[in-house]
Amino acid sequence: MESLRLLGKLSAYDLSDDQRRQQQSQDLTLNSIRKYITNLLNTTRGSVPIDPNFGVPNFSSGPGSAQAMPAEKVAKIILEQIKNYEPRIYDTKVEVGNSSADNLSMGISIFANIISDEKKRMITISGLLLADGSFTFDLIG
Numbered sequence: 760m761e762s763l764r765l766l767g768k769l770s771a772y773d774l775s776d777d778q779r780r781q782q783q784s785q786d787l788t789l790n791s792i793r794k795y796i797t798n799l800l801n802t803t804r805g806s807v808p809i810d811p812n813f814g815v816p817n818f819s820s821g822p823g824s825a826q827a828m829p830a831e832k833v834a835k836i837i838l839e840q841i842k843n844y845e846p847r848i849y850d851t852k853v854e855v856g857n858s859s860a861d862n863l864s865m866g867i868s869i870f871a872n873i874i875s876d877e878k879k880r881m882i883t884i885s886g887l888l889l890a891d892g893s894f895t896f897d898l899i900g
Contacts, residue, residue, distance in 0.1 A: 838853045
């Protein structure tokens with residue numbers, strides 16, 4: 760509870776212990792999914808000896824690299840990796856577009872469903888593919 764801001768602490772007092780545990784469990788699951796996808800997409804394909812298909816090709820678009828990969832191909836690769844290696848989400852859709860941050864990075868949005876407490880729930884993971892080929896993602900909403 761120390762990590763919550765004042766409003767979060769006050770709203771947590773309105774919840775029963777079961778509701779509080781359930782909410783914390785959901786938050787942990789969503790953070791776990793975000794971290795796993797970040798690790799998956801920041802792993803270079805072929806660098807994991809037990810599974811040569813795990814990870815993505817080099818997406819860097821800086822000096823010395825080939826032309827940037829088309830957004831459609833990037834989206835297809837990301838979707839393929841998520842479908843193969845993240846079983847907790849399904850009905851996944853990936854959108855890749857230009858980033859408003861700069862001209863060298865691409866905006867990534869991942870839309871998916873998750874089963875949470877026997878209910879289907881839509882989640883969105885937004886982030887960036889940076890010029891150096893690395894991915895960063897915001898907290899899930």
